[in-house]
Amino acid sequence: MRVRHKAPAGWTVTLCDPASGAQVPISRHAGLPGLLRRLREDFAPDLPAGRLVIGTQALLGHDLGGP
Numbered sequence: 815m816r817v818r819h820k821a822p823a824g825w826t827v828t829l830c831d832p833a834s835g836a837q838v839p840i841s842r843h844a845g846l847p848g849l850l851r852r853l854r855e856d857f858a859p860d861l862p863a864g865r866l867v868i869g870t871q872a873l874l875g876h877d878l879g880g881p
Contacts, residue, residue, distance in 0.1 A: 823842065826842050
């Protein structure tokens with residue numbers, strides 16, 4: 815899954831098709847609150863609103879935490 819901000823269009827969420835490797839768009843959101851709400855609904859639908867925890871993660875083998 816890839817989440818990108820493209821001003822002024824907002825936020826886009828895409829998935830990588832395993833067969834072709836192409837990025838397949840799955841949703842677009844005007845603002846960050848709508849994007850986060852959608853992610854919570856998709857990944858934790860049984861949890862109450864406001865319970866999504868966001869953290870950093872190494873991307874493509876690169877450490878995002880710095881030195």
